[in-house]
Amino acid sequence: MPSFNLPNANHLLTATSAESLGDYSKSIFSAASQWVQNELDRVVKRSYLLYLRKEPQENGLVKYHTMCRRQYLADVSNAQHCKALTRILAGDHSLAVVRLTWADNHHVPVPHNERLCRFCKCKVETPEHAMLECLHPPITNMRDSFLAKFYTIQPNAVPLCNTMDLRHYLAYIASCRLTFPILAKWAFEVTKFFNATPMLIPSQYRR
Numbered sequence: 001m002p003s004f005n006l007p008n009a010n011h012l013l014t015a016t017s018a019e020s021l022g023d024y025s026k027s028i029f030s031a032a033s034q035w036v037q038n039e040l041d042r043v044v045k046r047s048y049l050l051y052l053r054k055e056p057q058e059n060g061l062v063k064y065h066t067m068c069r070r071q072y073l074a075d076v077s078n079a080q081h082c083k084a085l086t087r088i089l090a091g092d093h094s095l096a097v098v099r100l101t102w103a104d105n106h107h108v109p110v111p112h113n114e115r116l117c118r119f120c121k122c123k124v125e126t127p128e129h130a131m132l133e134c135l136h137p138p139i140t141n142m143r144d145s146f147l148a149k150f151y152t153i154q155p156n157a158v159p160l161c162n163t164m165d166l167r168h169y170l171a172y173i174a175s176c177r178l179t180f181p182i183l184a185k186w187a188f189e190v191t192k193f194f195n196a197t198p199m200l201i202p203s204q205y206r207r
């Protein structure tokens with residue numbers, strides 16, 4: 001947990017005004033922010049989208065924040081969609097890249113590069129693969145529908161192409177305010193679609 005240093009006790013006991021406390025709320029926010037950033041650093045293999053994503057500002061620009069109230073929480077009215085997007089961004093989702101990290105009653109931990117997509121079986125099953133890359137036909141159909149709406153609402157958006165770093169592109173579209181509701185819906189749909197099919201667990205890692 002974050003730690004704070006209170007001002008010297010004698011100084012406080014002899015204080016003649018509240019100003020002696022200094023800007024304590026600022027120091028609390030600073031310490032808490034540093035603690036959250038340290039935690040994100042510690043789990044960077046899962047938190048990378050939080051690192052890469054930028055928060056839309058009032059002036060129309062975007063900026064990285066370790067801690068703030070994320071605008072999409074207000075803009076996405078469907079609670080299930082909002083939760084699905086949060087889990088994707090925070091690396092707390094049900095895709096193989098995360099779920100096969102640990103052992104359970106059915107398997108031992110699976111090495112990262114063997115946590116393959118349950119549909120195409122050729123790439124690691126990550127959020128960016130599921131949402132932007134997988135060529136399983138039902139997924140490409142749903143993705144095409146999402147992207148068509150995305151480009152309509154954001155006509156000046158950078159278009160997706162297969163030579164891009166998909167982590168950065170997913171973080172980019174997760175930074176575009178006007179399309180938060182349709183992105184959250186896509187996160188919900190793709191998660192639901194993957195959850196309906198068992199994960200691919202190589203036989204050597206099964207119990």
Ligand SMILES: [Zn+2]
Nearest residue numbers: 117119120134
């Ligand atoms: Zn795939």
